[in-house]
Amino acid sequence: MRKGIFCVVISLMSILTSKMVLAQEGFVFRKWATVTPAAGWAFQAGDFTGDGKIDVVGYHPSDGTVWVGTNAGSQFSFRKWATVTPAAGWAFQAGDFTGDGKIDVVGYHPSDGTLWVGTNSGRY
Numbered sequence: 001m002r003k004g005i006f007c008v009v010i011s012l013m014s015i016l017t018s019k020m021v022l023a024q025e026g027f028v029f030r031k032w033a034t035v036t037p038a039a040g041w042a043f044q045a046g047d048f049t050g051d052g053k054i055d056v057v058g059y060h061p062s063d064g065t066v067w068v069g070t071n072a073g074s075q076f077s078f079r080k081w082a083t084v085t086p087a088a089g090w091a092f093q094a095g096d097f098t099g100d101g102k103i104d105v106v107g108y109h110p111s112d113g114t115l116w117v118g119t120n121s122g123r124y
């Protein structure tokens with residue numbers, strides 16, 4: 001009898017513990033975009049449009065296109081901002097490399113070890 005009560009207490013503690021863990025989680029996920037093709041993209045975050053909201057830049061190695069997903073508050077609206085050659089093999093990072101307050105991208109290509117800054121023209 002005592003063992004049964006002990007097991008019930010342990011079960012209740014397990015349930016309470018799992019709910020406490022759920023209450024501590026801080027991310028609530030909502031879909032903001034769907035990209036095509038589905039696979040193969042590499043994304044970086046940055047405020048590319050300069051409106052104070054963090055956007056995303058996506059690169060796809062199948063055609064070398066670089067797209068900015070403008071943050072519209074609850075969705076990303078994608079537009080092509082550049083095409084790099086060769087199409088495949090690049091790795092990008094975002095940052096204000098020119099110091100003008102606009103977020104640029106730097107691309108590294110391992111075929112020859114070069115780094116290329118894609119200056120943000122501000123025309124979007």
Ligand SMILES: [Ca+2]
Pocket residue numbers: 046047048049050051052053054055070071
């Ligand atoms: Ca922005």
